[in-house]
Amino acid sequence: MLREIHARLPHENLIYFGDTARVPYGNKSSTTIIRYAREIVRFLLSRDVKAIVVACNTASSYALEAIRELTDIPVLGVIDPAVRSLTQKSATDSVAGLIATKGTIASLSYEAALKRLHGEQRLLTRACPLLVPLIEEGYADSAVADLILRDYLGPLAEQGAEYLILGCTHYPLIARAIARLYPQFKLIDSAEETAAELKAVLAQKNMLRSEDGGRVELYVSDMTDSMRSLQQLFFQSQVDIFEVAQVGDDH
């Protein structure tokens, strides 16, 4: 996501916050996710950001409203862009699969977005809690991943899904294996659409930066050993990392 935004808006200064001290969010309750999201947003607001992208499906599913209560700047989630992409690309009578964390699936946020955006596609959903750990441990292309993916995606294929929404920001990293096992799925991922929407929103508000800038800062709540390799995995370039001992309290 950071990569797509940086590519499309090369002059914007970007601040990325990764909550490495408390990830993963996918299995946590809505109450806890909202609390964490508010703490992080307070940190970002203290850095004077002009817009916020919630680049996590689980947080987008549960915390957007709570975040918007804290600020008047634009706050974008990743659910609407993915659903908009689906409604634009697919026929109204088509069937789409959605894979995501347990939290995102349980929230019914994609169903709500589909309704809000007047989509009539049929949505088949499946929580895939093992994909994030597999990806993070370097097993995206492995016999193990194939077994798990067949377990998770087989039922969606049997029920005739033509499209597959990658409803977690990690999943593009396992897209190659999915495409190999299930070439019939047209994959939809929210990164490009979200970056495009961010650009449109900034342009509309006359907030686009057209020169200089382009600085990327990466903040984490815990400097874990795997942070640098994850950084390589996601960003494919060297970016400075700063550690934030504790994000703002939200008692």
Place this chain on the structure above:
Amino acid sequence: MLREIHARLPHENLIYFGDTARVPYGNKSSTTIIRYAREIVRFLLSRDVKAIVVACNTASSYALEAIRELTDIPVLGVIDPAVRSLTQKSATDSVAGLIATKGTIASLSYEAALKRLHGEQRLLTRACPLLVPLIEEGYADSAVADLILRDYLGPLAEQGAEYLILGCTHYPLIARAIARLYPQFKLIDSAEETAAELKAVLAQKNMLRSEDGGRVELYVSDMTDSMRSLQQLFFQSQVDIFEVAQVGDDH
């Protein structure tokens, strides 16, 4: 662990704290683990406990000293009991494998305990970051688990390990699959030994309760959907669960 302690000390009132809002600890840095452990210990001290068992290998590896700075009551980890069991059961020239989280392996806490307890067994170690998610998602007995276990344990078997220390409190739940794939390993797990050590410590300090009591309270930092099923998995009985919105701050 709670089960073993409850079985061996049926009259003691037990308070269990599960940091569900921030698990897993296995991939986090020592700084963060120490901070979390201190916060939890402050909560337990506020409930007037007479002893503390750190029933997590990663926290035992990094945070025991920091915890002991906060209190004079007995604080037991799980590393020494497992190593003591190894030194008692195995010949001094035997080879033992250790499987654990990345954090526990990186800490070298087992090597340090072996030295402290004058053990001369050779220790082969392997971080197994996927076992906890597999167990939590119900894949302990599956083709997927078999593949991963062969990946993790194969090298230990090839190098002639006779004993295998289950260096994470989740791992006894995958012990059956390990025993099926590698019947040559004699498994060592710290739960029984830790419970025995707790009883010995309390007896020595004349703090054993000999009648009534036996209440078990379970506290979690996040009431997740999977908490109840995990509870069944680990405790095999109904126990009251309380949610603690936020454990004491440790700024």
